[in-house]
Amino acid sequence: MSLERKDEYxxxxxxxxxxxxxxxxxxxxxxxxxxxxxxxxxxxxLLEDLYxxxxxxxxxxxxxxxxxxxxxxxxxxxxxxxxxxxxxxxVAAISGALLGFYYAPAAAAANGEPxxxxxxxxxxxxxxxxxxxLRSLHRWSAQIMVAAVFLHMLRVYFTGAYKEPxxxxxxxxxxxxxxxxxxxxxxxxxxxxxxxxxxxxxGVEMSLSVPLVGEYVAQLLFGGYTLTQATLQRMYILHVFxxxxxxxxxxxxxxxxxxxxxxxxxx
Amino acid sequence: xxxxxxxxxxxxxxxADEREVRTDGGDEEVSADGSGIVPPDDETPTWSERKTRTxxxxxxxxxxxxxxxxxxxxLRQQSSYVERDVLAFPAWPHEMIRNLALTSFxxxxxxxxxxxxxxxxxxxxxxxxxPAVILPDWYxxxxxxxxxxxxxxPELSLLGGQVLLADRTYGVLANVVVVGAIAIxxxxxxxxxxRPVEQPFWAAVGVGGVMFAFTIAVLAVKNIVTxxxxxxxxxxxxxxxxxxxxxxxxxxxMREGYMFDLNRRYYRxxxxx
Numbered sequence: 001m002s003l004e005r006k007d008e009y010x011x012x013x014x015x016x017x018x019x020x021x022x023x024x025x026x027x028x029x030x031x032x033x034x035x036x037x038x039x040x041x042x043x044x045x046l047l048e049d050l051y052x053x054x055x056x057x058x059x060x061x062x063x064x065x066x067x068x069x070x071x072x073x074x075x076x077x078x079x080x081x082x083x084x085x086x087x088x089x090x091v092a093a094i095s096g097a098l099l100g101f102y103y104a105p106a107a108a109a110a111n112g113e114p115x116x117x118x119x120x121x122x123x124x125x126x127x128x129x130x131x132x133x134l135r136s137l138h139r140w141s142a143q144i145m146v147a148a149v150f151l152h153m154l155r156v157y158f159t160g161a162y163k164e165p166x167x168x169x170x171x172x173x174x175x176x177x178x179x180x181x182x183x184x185x186x187x188x189x190x191x192x193x194x195x196x197x198x199x200x201x202x203g204v205e206m207s208l209s210v211p212l213v214g215e216y217v218a219q220l221l222f223g224g225y226t227l228t229q230a231t232l233q234r235m236y237i238l239h240v241f242x243x244x245x246x247x248x249x250x251x252x253x254x255x256x257x258x259x260x261x262x263x264x265x266x267x
Numbered sequence: 268x269x270x271x272x273x274x275x276x277x278x279x280x281x282x283a284d285e286r287e288v289r290t291d292g293g294d295e296e297v298s299a300d301g302s303g304i305v306p307p308d309d310e311t312p313t314w315s316e317r318k319t320r321t322x323x324x325x326x327x328x329x330x331x332x333x334x335x336x337x338x339x340x341x342l343r344q345q346s347s348y349v350e351r352d353v354l355a356f357p358a359w360p361h362e363m364i365r366n367l368a369l370t371s372f373x374x375x376x377x378x379x380x381x382x383x384x385x386x387x388x389x390x391x392x393x394x395x396x397x398p399a400v401i402l403p404d405w406y407x408x409x410x411x412x413x414x415x416x417x418x419x420x421p422e423l424s425l426l427g428g429q430v431l432l433a434d435r436t437y438g439v440l441a442n443v444v445v446v447g448a449i450a451i452x453x454x455x456x457x458x459x460x461x462r463p464v465e466q467p468f469w470a471a472v473g474v475g476g477v478m479f480a481f482t483i484a485v486l487a488v489k490n491i492v493t494x495x496x497x498x499x500x501x502x503x504x505x506x507x508x509x510x511x512x513x514x515x516x517x518x519x520x521m522r523e524g525y526m527f528d529l530n531r532r533y534y535r536x537x538x539x540x
Binding site: 080083084087088091109110111112113114115118121122125132133135136137139140141143144146147150154157158159160161162163164166167170171174178181184185188191192193194195196197198199201202205206209210211227264265 | 366369370373374376377378380381382384385386388389390391392393394395396397398401402403404405406407410411414432433435436438439446449450452453454456457458459460461462463466469470473477
C-alpha cells in the first residue's frame with residue numbers, strides 16, 4: 001500500500017482508463033457511491049483481519065496426521081446429526097410460519113365443543129389447499145428435530161466430545177435440548193384437543209408442585225391455575241415469539257462455538 | 268497518533284530521532300488525510316506497546332493476549348506438523364455440494380414422512396371427561412415417567428412416617444436431578460480418553476442412562492402395559508443396571524486388544540526414536 005498521492009482522485013477518469021467489463025464497472029460504481037457516503041474503506045482492515053482469521057494456518061488434524069480418515073469418516077452420519085436437527089428446525093420454522101397464517105389461538109373452551117383454535121386446525125387439515133400436508137410437515141420436522149437432537153447428544157457423549165475445552169458448549173446444548181422440548185410441548189397444546197388439554201393439565205400441576213414459587217410459575221407460564229383462554233394465548237406467544245428468538249440465538253452461539261473450537265475427533 | 272507523526276515530520280532535521288519514533292517503517296510520506304493509518308509491517312508496535320499507558324483490567328487483558336499470542340506462536344514453531352493455508356478441503360465447491368446433497372436428501376426424507384404418515388387429531392378439549400390415556404409427545408415420556416416415582420419417596424420416621432415432599436414435588440425434583448446430572452458430566456469425567464473402549468465405566472453409564480430413559484418411558488404408560496406393576500417398577504431400575512454391567516464387562520474385555528491395535532497403528536506411523 002503506497003501512501004503517496006497518485007492523482008486528483010478522479011475516480012471516473014481512472015475507471016475510463018481501465019479496461020473494465022460491464023460487471024466490473026457496475027460493481028465499482030456502486031462501491032464508490034457507497035464508499036463516498038459510508039467510508040467503507042475504514043472497515044477494510046476489519047475485513048482483512050477476518051479473512052486472515054478464517055484462513056488461519058492450522059496444524060494437521062489428528063485424523064490427518066495418523067491417517068485415520070477411513071476410521072473417522074465411516075462414522076460421518078453420526079457427526080451430521082447436529083446439522084440435521086438444524087435443518088429440521090429450519091423446515092419447521094418455514095412450515096410453522098405458513099401455518100401461522102391460518103391458525104387462531106382463540107376461544108379455548110373445554111366443554112367438548114370444538115373451539116376456534118380446534119376449528120382452525122380442522123380448516124387447515126380439511127379445506128386449505130395443501131394444508132393437511134403443511135401440518136404434517138410441521139409436526140414431522142419437529143419430531144425429527146427432537147430425535148436428531150437426542151441422538152446428537154448421545155453421539156457427543158459416547159465420543160467424549162464434551163471434554164475440555166468444550167464443557168460450556170455441552171451445558172449450552174443441555175439448555176438447547178430442554179428448550180427444544182419446551183418448544184414441542186407448547187406446540188402440542190396449540191390444537192386444544194383432548195390430549196393437548198390433559199398434557200396442559202399435567203404441566204399446570206407440575207408448576208404448582210414447585211415449592212414456594214409454584215403459584216407464580218403457574219400464573220406466569222399458564223396464565224392461571226386452571227386451563228383457560230389465557231393458557232392457550234401464552235402457549236401461542238411462547239411458541240411463535242419467545243422461543244423462536246431465544247432458540248435461534250442459542251443455536252447460532254452453539255454452532256459458532258463449534259466453528260471456533262473445531263469438531264472433536266475421537267482419538 | 269496523528270499528532271505524533273506530524274510532529275516528527277516537522278522535526279526532520281534530526282533523522283536519527285525520526286527513525287526511532289516513526290512506526291510506518293518507510294521513506295514514503297505519511298498520509299496527510301488525517302486518517303493516521305500506516306501500513307502494517309514488522310515495525311508495527313505490539314498491542315502491549317500501544318497500550319502501556321492503559322490501567323487496570325484493560326492493561327491486564329492486553330498483557331494476557333500478548334502472552335497467549337506468544338504461546339500460540341511458540342507451539343506452532345515447535346510443532347513438526349505440515350502447515351497449510353486452509354484446513355481440510357475447500358468449502359466451495361466440495362464441501363458445499365456435499366452439504367447440499369445431504370440437506371436435500373434429508374428434507375426429502377421429512378417431506379416423504381409427512382406425506383406418508385399424517386398426524387392424528389384427537390377430539391376437542393373436554394375437561395369433563397378424563398381420557399384413558401394421557402400422554403405428552405414421545406420425547407417427554409421420560410419426564411412423565413419421573414413424575415410417577417411416588418413409591419420411592421422416602422417416608423421419614425422423623426416426621427412420623429410422613430413424606431417430606433409431596434409425590435408430585437418429588438417427581439419434578441427428579442427431573443431437575445436428571446438434567447443436572449447430565450450437565451455436570453464434563454466436570455467429573457476429565458482426561459483425554461475419547462472412545463468407549465478407553466473409558467468402559469463412562470460408556471456403561473451412558474448405556475445405562477439410555478436404557479433408563481427407555482424403561483422410565485415404559486413406566487410412564489404403566490396403565491397400558493400388561494406387566495404386574497411392582498415388577499414393572501423394579502424392572503425400571505434394575506434393567507438399566509444390568510445393561511450397564513454387561514456393557515462394562517464387554518468393553519473391559521475388548522479394551523486390551525483394541526488398544527493394542529490402536530497403538531500398533533500409531534507406532535507404525537510414528538516409529539519411536
